[in-house]
Amino acid sequence: MKKIFIINGANLNLTGIRSKIIYGLENLDSINDYINDYCKKNDINVEFFQSNIEGEIINKIHSSIDNQDGIIINPGAYSHYSYGIRDAIESIIIPTIEVHLSNIYAREEFRKKSVISSVCVGVISGFGKEGYILALDAIKNILRGY
Numbered sequence: 263m264k265k266i267f268i269i270n271g272a273n274l275n276l277t278g279i280r281s282k283i284i285y286g287l288e289n290l291d292s293i294n295d296y297i298n299d300y301c302k303k304n305d306i307n308v309e310f311f312q313s314n315i316e317g318e319i320i321n322k323i324h325s326s327i328d329n330q331d332g333i334i335i336n337p338g339a340y341s342h343y344s345y346g347i348r349d350a351i352e353s354i355i356i357p358t359i360e361v362h363l364s365n366i367y368a369r370e371e372f373r374k375k376s377v378i379s380s381v382c383v384g385v386i387s388g389f390g391k392e393g394y395i396l397a398l399d400a401i402k403n404i405l406r407g408y
């Protein structure tokens with residue numbers, strides 16, 4: 263069974279409370295329950311982590327080296343400026359997919375650039391919680407060798 267780590271970064275713990283028009287009404291626990299159900303039905307061993315602290319996210323990425331087959335990460339605002347998270351993903355050589363609940367290309371200028379994307383296999387942006395499911399399917403296929 264493949265092990266996938268889902269990491270959510272800054273302010274994602276406030277999903278369902280903040281900017282509901284953009285991020286939806288559902289909170290992160292409920293989104294994670296939805297993902298967990300999908301993983302159970304699809305033989306994926308999933309682990310979740312959320313932090314608002316950049317260094318904690320970096321440490322968790324490092325700890326994936328011998329532990330996880332794939333990573334799905336929504337770094338939140340760190341996407342736009344964290345070279346630390348970027349370098350951590352580059353260092354571990356585990357397929358990583360970047361996810362955003364909102365379509366970052368349809369929003370403010372500063373959101374259109376992610377410094378994380380270049381070290382990820384790909385980016386899924388704008389599909390709400392379904393983005394995590396799309397990322398799980400993509401990672402499963404990548405790990406299977408397509």
Ligand code: DQA
Nearest residue numbers: 273336338339362363364373
């Ligand atoms: C986000 C988009 C980011 O620009 C923003 O800072 C977030 C959430 C998203 O999921 O759409 O916190 O990553």
